[in-house]
Amino acid sequence: MEDKYLDNLKQFLSQLPDGKVPENKEEELITLLKNCWETLNPEEFEDLFAYKLDRIEDPHWYPPLITFSIERHGGTALGSTRAEMQYWVINTDNLELDCRVNGHRQLYREQPKVDVNHIAD
Numbered sequence: 001m002e003d004k005y006l007d008n009l010k011q012f013l014s015q016l017p018d019g020k021v022p023e024n025k026e027e028e029l030i031t032l033l034k035n036c037w038e039t040l041n042p043e044e045f046e047d048l049f050a051y052k053l054d055r056i057e058d059p060h061w062y063p064p065l066i067t068f069s070i071e072r073h074g075g076t077a078l079g080s081t082r083a084e085m086q087y088w089v090i091n092t093d094n095l096e097l098d099c100r101v102n103g104h105r106q107l108y109r110e111q112p113k114v115d116v117n118h119i120a121d
Contacts, residue, residue, distance in 0.1 A: 033053050052070070057070065057071070065091055067087070072084045
């Protein structure tokens with residue numbers, strides 16, 4: 001049985017044109033996705049919690065698929081200066097999700113490399 005939040009998302013999507021989600025509708029889409037994220041997101045998808053969906057970029061609607069990119073910061077907690085970019089596809093008919101790494105984004109300047117040659121000498 002589907003929940004009311006998922007029904008709300010599907011109702012919203014049914015009113016969107018195919019293609020890029022209009023900018024003035026992105027915030028509403030994100031809110032609706034956040035509301036039903038527990039229903040959509042199985043544990044296998046790297047702890048992408050609903051509050052992190054505020055980072056969604058470039059959402060598209062190709063019925064029955066929602067696609068978007070999102071910046072993930074897991075590596076930065078370990079000292080990386082780059083965020084992993086993920087590309088997500090959500091099938092709203094069968095509730096299947098697919099997530100793939102789609103590159104990286106430099107967040108901070110790297111520290112200058114240490115010249116160890118004079119230390120080695």
